[in-house]
Amino acid sequence: MITLPEFLDGTTPHCTPATAHLFDSTHPDDEQQATAICTGCPLRPGCAQHALTTPEERGTWGGLTARQRRRIRNPDDTAWVDDEGRLRVACGTYRALQAHLRYGETCGPCRAAQAARTEHARRASLAAEHAAGGTVNGAAIHRRLGEPTCVHCRAAVARQSAVQRAARRMAQHPELAMAS
Known part of the structure; x- marks a missing residue:
């Protein structure tokens, strides 16, 4: 079971005892629900930063799953967390294009790289x-x-x-x- 840090003292409407099991689960559906809950939370960037610096090995923190946090901490990976606490990867990759689409963004370099891959x-x-x-x-x-x-x-x-x-x-x- 995850031990919550002080800044997540239960006062935020996003992290409640009713949803706590989602944040500790490794099931993809639960991780997706936990990430969706994190989307509107004002503590998301701080929570993600806490999980990256502690480092938390389990659960979803600040909208980042344990797998995503491992990618960020991997020095050979180009992943990082943006100012809104979202996982980002280098533009020009298929994963970056998917992230842009998921976040409702457009990116010329990602679209051009995808067109080149398709051709x-x-x-x-x-x-x-x-x-x-x-x-x-x-x-x-x-x-x-x-x-x-x-x-x-x-x-x-x-x-x-x-x-x-x-x-x-x-x-x-x-x-x-x-x-x-």
């Missing part, structure tokens, strides 16, 4: 489609990348269209299917 993944997928000789999926990836479809992928689309047209003709004229 890299699409180009890797496109290379696999080309290794297969060009495919319909490859044509769709070309479109997502905003580039003209290559000859091989265009041919795959044409083949698929021809097969679909033939199937529709046969469905409309069943006597043609029997004649074959």
Whole structure:
């Protein structure tokens, strides 16, 4: 069980005996509820600072879980706590973009880095489609990348269209299917 420091003497409406179990739990749902309770608390920055300097090894403190606090204390990690007591990581990473979105923020470097990661993944997928000789999926990836479809992928689309047209003709004229 967590022992509360003096500044959390029970006078804050956010930390109550009814919710105390949430702050000591390691279950993700409980941690999420505890973090949500911390969001509106005026003591959040001080509470997070206490947990980082003490160091508290268990529970949610100032909106930070034990795992998040370990990341902050890790000298090889770029995580830090901002002035509002929220966990931050270096911009340009996927985790930073997720944090910006969660906090209702926009960040040009994070969006640009995500666009670059997405393009890299699409180009890797496109290379696999080309290794297969060009495919319909490859044509769709070309479109997502905003580039003209290559000859091989265009041919795959044409083949698929021809097969679909033939199937529709046969469905409309069943006597043609029997004649074959």
